[in-house]
Amino acid sequence: MQDQHIASAFDRDLEAIQALLMRMGGMVETAVLDAARSLDTRDEELASEVRANDKAIDALEEEINQEVARLLALRSPVGRDLRTALSVMKIAANLERVGDYAKNMAKRTSVLANADPVEGSTGALRRMSMAVVSMLKDALDAFITRNEVLAEDVRVRDEDVDQMYNGLFREFLTYMMENPGTITACMHLHFIAKNTERMGDHVTNIAEQVVYLSTGELPDESRTKMDQTSLAVEPS
């Protein structure tokens, strides 16, 4: 293993790690879609699959971290190569968080399967999840192809997800006030909405790594945005 530190050796190693990252991304996409589908169709079996699969996602993050550490130790990259390696770790950490939120959504599915449905809400949540998954696909694509325009597009689309969440927040408040019998179900649905909104924030963090790669700095207002409902007093 007396490799020299030449560009092509680094690139070859990096490609292998990026392949792991793409695999992890695919698993997280599936987890989010399946969790949302299980909620919408009250499919408890699918929900428990999502929960079981999260371990594999976590293991893959660990593997990526180890491989990046190995790459740093072996190749001692600098400049853009170093930033790329560090970006991979950051992206894997964000993917792991999205996977965790999907697992949590699947857990709540089991509870909600036994409660009265709250009209139309799970469909709206599913659409929100689909928007996040489409952002996720594009964010990873933007990373692999170093496409800043696509990354910027992902950041903009996160605003739609925030708006969907804000609408749902107000909707759930209204249901709870009109019918206290829906409070428990609405609390869970609301958490799912909030967690999906947070998934969007993590996907946005991934998109921002593309900007970091080119410039060495994160874009302005890069920090995870908090929702606007923290300022909401009453539903309209």
Place this chain on the structure above:
Amino acid sequence: MQDQHIASAFDRDLEAIQALLMRMGGMVETAVLDAARSLDTRDEELASEVRANDKAIDALEEEINQEVARLLALRSPVGRDLRTALSVMKIAANLERVGDYAKNMAKRTSVLANADPVEGSTGALRRMSMAVVSMLKDALDAFITRNEVLAEDVRVRDEDVDQMYNGLFREFLTYMMENPGTITACMHLHFIAKNTERMGDHVTNIAEQVVYLSTGELPDESRTKMDQTSLAVEPS
């Protein structure tokens, strides 16, 4: 800048970065305590200070990331030194998340200052925050002194925080059901409780970096624990 890669040069650079990390930790502690106090005493001025100070915390994380990248490029550490440098980045990322949750708590203070108080709840939330801050102090201490026993203690104490959260979740559900007029306030209080519980998870992640440092691997069950209320159907 033709430094040689000798241990003492790495150590000197690392110490400077760890000093930044400790400063960031101190700022985050203050943010959490002030946010909880502003909620309990309905101090809107203090709450807006917390919100304003979050920018400085974010900037410090950026600075730490840049300094770690510089350290990696300049000293090409391997083995334990490399793990230490990567741990610093992970810890800074977790601190930033805790700071974000404190900011969000402070935002909700402004809303809740204008709502009827929900008996005893802000005191309970403040105690929960104090438990998290005490864990945070010990986790950072454990990192600096490489004290695995103290780190393990922090992990155990996170279970208390989880229990406090589970108790509050049930309490808020009861209030909402008894009196729908408290629904909006309880939703915000509940979010604060949930976010505080998540702060505990991030502090636990920091403690786990101490184990990673010694062994090169994260402890079992290291993934962020989700709360048990995702399985709760009705309050007891």
